[in-house]
Amino acid sequence: MLCTVTILILTAGGTDSLPAQDTARVYVAPEVVVQADAVRQPWRTDRPVSSTGSVDDLMRCNGLTLIQRANGFAGEVTMMGLRGAQVNSTIDGMKIHAACVDKMDPNTAYVEIDNLTTMNINADGSDLRYGQALGGSVNFTLRRPEYTKPVRTLIDAAAESNAFLRRLRIDASGGTERVGLRAGYTLRTASDMRDGNDVTIPTSGYTKQNLQVVGGWKLNDSNEFQLSFIGDRATDVGYPALIMDTRKADAVIGALTWRRQWSSSLRTSAKVYANAIDHTMDDYDRPLTQIETRAFMPNMYMPMTGTTSVGGLLVETSISTSSTLINIIVDATYLAANATMEMIPLDTTVTPMFMTNIGDARIATAGLSAALDHEVADGLSFRAGARADVSSRTVRDEAFRSVISGYNPGVPLDVTALAGSVHGGLYHELADDLDVWAVLAYNQRMPTHLEMYGFWLYDPQANIIMNGRADLANENAMSMTVGGSYRQDDLSISGSLYVRRVGNYIGPDPATAIVQQGQPPVRTMGNLGTAMLTGFTATAFHSMASWFGLHATLRGVWGQSLAFDDPLPLLDPLTAMLRAVVGDATIQGEVAFSGALRQSRTSSAILPEDTTPAWMRVDLLIAWRPLAALRIQAACTNVFDTFYHEHTSINNMPARGRSFNAGLRVDL
Numbered sequence: 237m238l239c240t241v242t243i244l245i246l247t248a249g250g251t252d253s254l255p256a257q258d259t260a261r262v263y264v265a266p267e268v269v270v271q272a273d274a275v276r277q278p279w280r281t282d283r284p285v286s287s288t289g290s291v292d293d294l295m296r297c298n299g300l301t302l303i304q305r306a307n308g309f310a311g312e313v314t315m316m317g318l319r320g321a322q323v324n325s326t327i328d329g330m331k332i333h334a335a336c337v338d339k340m341d342p343n344t345a346y347v348e349i350d351n352l353t354t355m356n357i358n359a360d361g362s363d364l365r366y367g368q369a370l371g372g373s374v375n376f377t378l379r380r381p382e383y384t385k386p387v388r389t390l391i392d393a394a395a396e397s398n399a400f401l402r403r404l405r406i407d408a409s410g411g412t413e414r415v416g417l418r419a420g421y422t423l424r425t426a427s428d429m430r431d432g433n434d435v436t437i438p439t440s441g442y443t444k445q446n447l448q449v450v451g452g453w454k455l456n457d458s459n460e461f462q463l464s465f466i467g468d469r470a471t472d473v474g475y476p477a478l479i480m481d482t483r484k485a486d487a488v489i490g491a492l493t494w495r496r497q498w499s500s501s502l503r504t505s506a507k508v509y510a511n512a513i514d515h516t517m518d519d520y521d522r523p524l525t526q527i528e529t530r531a532f533m534p535n536m537y538m539p540m541t542g543t544t545s546v547g548g549l550l551v552e553t554s555i556s557t558s559s560t561l562i563n564i565i566v567d568a569t570y571l572a573a574n575a576t577m578e579m580i581p582l583d584t585t586v587t588p589m590f591m592t593n594i595g596d597a598r599i600a601t602a603g604l605s606a607a608l609d610h611e612v613a614d615g616l617s618f619r620a621g622a623r624a625d626v627s628s629r630t631v632r633d634e635a636f637r638s639v640i641s642g643y644n645p646g647v648p649l650d651v652t653a654l655a656g657s658v659h660g661g662l663y664h665e666l667a668d669d670l671d672v673w674a675v676l677a678y679n680q681r682m683p684t685h686l687e688m689y690g691f692w693l694y695d696p697q698a699n700i701i702m703n704g705r706a707d708l709a710n711e712n713a714m715s716m717t718v719g720g721s722y723r724q725d726d727l728s729i730s731g732s733l734y735v736r737r738v739g740n741y742i743g744p745d746p747a748t749a750i751v752q753q754g755q756p757p758v759r760t761m762g763n764l765g766t767a768m769l770t771g772f773t774a775t776a777f778h779s780m781a782s783w784f785g786l787h788a789t790l791r792g793v794w795g796q797s798l799a800f801d802d803p804l805p806l807l808d809p810l811t812a813m814l815r816a817v818v819g820d821a822t823i824q825g826e827v828a829f830s831g832a833l834r835q836s837r838t839s840s841a842i843l844p845e846d847t848t849p850a851w852m853r854v855d856l857l858i859a860w861r862p863l864a865a866l867r868i869q870a871a872c873t874n875v876f877d878t879f880y881h882e883h884t885s886i887n888n889m890p891a892r893g894r895s896f897n898a899g900l901r902v903d904l
């Protein structure tokens with residue numbers, strides 16, 4: 237992974253099918269574009285091996301780390317040690333906010349791979365298009381309708397031996413010159429999974445359905461309207477690492493976009509969007525002994541409901557000349573968030589109680605972002621950008637206001653916050669096949685509504701209860717990234733190195749811990765001083781022959797809170813992946829090795845965690861295309877049934893053990 241990585245997940249056209257083709261067009265430094273059609277070009281190294289994969293698998297095999305709480309989806313993205321709101325995660329630029337106060341539903345839980353065209357990853361602080369974070373961003377582009385294409389139907393079905401995971405996808409698209417339509421449905425369902433020790437993990441199954449409908453209308457060659465809708469429903473999703481499971485999570489995501497090409501050098505797009513998430517979770521599927529003996533709120537059931545609603549406006553303008561590209565974005569959002577919990581004692585003679593965890597938080601934010609890419613001289617360009625946001629924040633529920641004011645006396649709850657970020661970078665082509673670059677960035681992020689107004693939120697790994705604090709200062713980061721890439725026809729190597737100094741690090745402040753008999757310590761969120769993050773990523777593609785290609789990545793991160801002299805929590809250790817692909821357009825085999833070293837640098841103050849042993853796993857795949865429209869594949873993931881968990885797996889929830897998987901795809 238480089239400074240910026242764009243992965244094209246599904247694009248139309250192209251009949252090339254050899255790994256060499258992937259390799260040949262990979263690098264346009266400092267951006268990486270990996271491009272292939274999953275239908276017509278099934279052989280590629282940036283797609284999950286298993287055809288039952290989710291967006292999580294896609295993110296993982298493209299260099300991101302996930303904080304894992306469930307089996308196979310709803311992983312929370314982390315990047316070079318940045319996590320939570322330090323990474324700005326958006327879908328088509330749209331802000332979609334998790335409704336669960338226990339982090340069960342990062343916004344990527346509400347999309348499927350089949351909803352997406354590209355995944356754009358940036359880690360050097362230079363992507364301010366859709367929000368401010370500490371230097372990390374992930375943006376997914378949703379699929380668009382296809383014009384001037386006969387109707388095409390795709391049926392993709394796969395099943396796995398482990399957890400009897402099944403996936404069915406049906407997709408239909410087509411269009412005339414002026415009107416394009418697409419509809420896709422994905423179903424994934426699994427029973428409880430089995431780990432590498434042949435132990436079945438209780439409450440780890442799930443069912444998830446996703447429907448996407450997109451319609452486009454080209455008024456003329458320079459005017460296009462697009463209406464897109466995603467409905468996503470997850471039911472009975474087990475979260476073995478947590479103390480509750482999702483009963484039902486519904487997401488409705490809608491957008492209307494107008495794209496206008498004013499001239500060859502001026503383009504605009506305007507999008508109005510809205511989304512709503514309704515999340516319910518409970519502990520009714522947990523054994524009574526677990527409820528009676530758990531550290532947090534034992535001897536009671538505690539069903540919880542969380543909702544978020546977002547409305548937004550996103551206006552993008554790009555102006556280009558022969559040597560300069562300017563992007564200006566106006567980005568406004570409104571968020572309303574609620575979360576409540578019932579407490580139903582096992583002793584039925586005791587009256588149930590009720591608690592509000594977020595009492596109608598309202599966050600209205602408006603931002604302006606501008607970016608410039610200017611070619612200063614032949615082979616040398618300068619890129620710079622800035623963004624400013626203003627945000628008004630409040631909670632409306634009066635009873636809730638008085639409760640949290642009681643915990644933080646004198647702290648005002650109505651806040652107007654400002655944030656600003658800037659970056660600049662030089663990109664130099666030293667020779668035809670060699671590029672180098674350096675980027676300097678200062679980023680700020682505002683605290684989230686949970687960090688400001690969350691009440692009685694439980695962290696099951698650190699075993700602490702957290703309360704928000706409305707007067708948190710912005711978290712900020714000064715970062716420096718240097719990188720280089722070397723590419724020839726059959727070989728490309730790239731790498732980057734970064735150092736980031738985080739100021740006003742936001743976390744549950746150990747100094748505020750209140751310990752009461754019979755419950756985990758309660759901490760208030762705070763600004764925890766300075767922290768350092770440094771690390772590297774390296775990627776290599778090598779196409780050794782027309783029928784043999786290799787893809788390797790290596791990454792490492794080191795982080796330390798200077799204020800607490802404590803390693804930063806949830807940092808993955810040195811991690812490597814190697815994939816080899818052999819074959820031709822008809823038949824292809826693939827073997828993938830991935831693994832990580834032991835992580836023994838663990839946080840003991842900020843968020844206590846334990847060490848994680850080293851691990852390695854092997855995946856195998858064979859695929860056959862007897863006809864252009866038919867693809868049959870068989871795979872075995874975790875071939876040696878290795879028992880392991882990633883360091884970022886909450887409460888050491890193990891990874892899936894060996895699984896055989898068979899899939900069939902028909903393109904009609």
Ligand SMILES: [Cu+2]
Pocket residue numbers: 336337338339340482515516517
């Ligand atoms: Cu939840």
